[in-house]
Amino acid sequence: MSLLPWQTGKVIRIANETSNTRRYWIEVPDVQAFDFEPGQFVTLDLPIHEKPARRQRSYSIASWPDGTNVFELVIVLLEGGAGTTWLFNEIKEGDALTFRGPLGKFTLPQPIDRDLFFICTGTGIAPFRSMAHHILNHNISHQNIYLIFGCRKLTDSLYGTELQELSEKVTSFQYIPTFSREVPENYNHLIRTGYVHSIYEDICRANSTQANGADAALVKPAYFYLCGWKNMIDEAKQRIQALGYDRKAIHQELYG
Template structure:
């Protein structure tokens, strides 16, 4: 079957850090419906072969008509991410297909949720959290554990902190692995120590992991050591 590509217009670009951009787009397709956690794939003008041109990114916003947002890291030498990072401008048009993907929440949430991510792996969880808190504020407890290197790399911190104030059942934690500033008095180390401590009692929970393969493999191993089974763990791998 033929792949259907659509146009999306770049509405807004915000530099979140020196190598991460937050991009808002409008899909030029009337029935753009996605489930939080899904991704879109772009066909970018950066080469001849699909392997060079096609790149998938998780949607970082809750469903909102034709509007969707992305969080993109500029990787040196990554032609697609360099295009999104250095070349694309507001009002440009890009080709995309989707939404696709099975990294989504169940229709009925019966267990506590634990979201674990590093870097731009925050994207699908921002989509899920904004959707859940808009649509159904009375759900089970949700914890978000975010790991990154430095304080300046903590994405959407103010947004998640204000969400935490608003919704008692939402717990937000971040941890820094390379921050050497004396001003920072928060948690240092890696994301694993946070959820291991929180879920040491092995209470019923569903774990959602997003980011690089190494982190995900490590987390799966550690979560299973806490006594959970593979069916309690869902993941989206970015590399």
């Protein structure tokens, strides 16, 4: 299969999401609508090295297909990262970016006939924001959706207000953030602390008990989508299979 051609996009807006994370809106002038499937990514070609392979950086699309020719990326500044350092220091609104895409097969199941667990850390939330909005905007038939998002501090939360409001409007969608370096008693509202793993484990055990009664050893069917750093994904795969799920129920998008 031949690769998609390189295209030129125009950065039409940049906004800080956190102290070290930015949102970039990119317009594709040559098309009326930039079509993609939620969960796909684009690859940027950045002028940071002579060798093409060392210039390329891939980022999941954080927006959802809306019929326009604009898509959004959310990018964290990595310490010592040549690509993100260049993007943060050099790219301004109105500048051009060379990209290829959409790419990837990290997409929604067809049909969505069982619960969906979206498990992510950091900017790994990008494809799941896209998927959740797409499902709900188009009234696609689905079961329960659990978006379990891990980061260090409350100030690191990405799209937190938006996703919380969405979960309050749609009962089948639950947004569950957890913070590994916060202390709950420091805040006047309840927050979850710790890592993502105990959250999906508790939900799966509770769901299986409700579905099967005394025979809770039978797990309730579910799809697990993982996006983030390798350590999180490796641990999640082990824990999910230990719960009784088949490896085929697990889909991953690795960062870094």
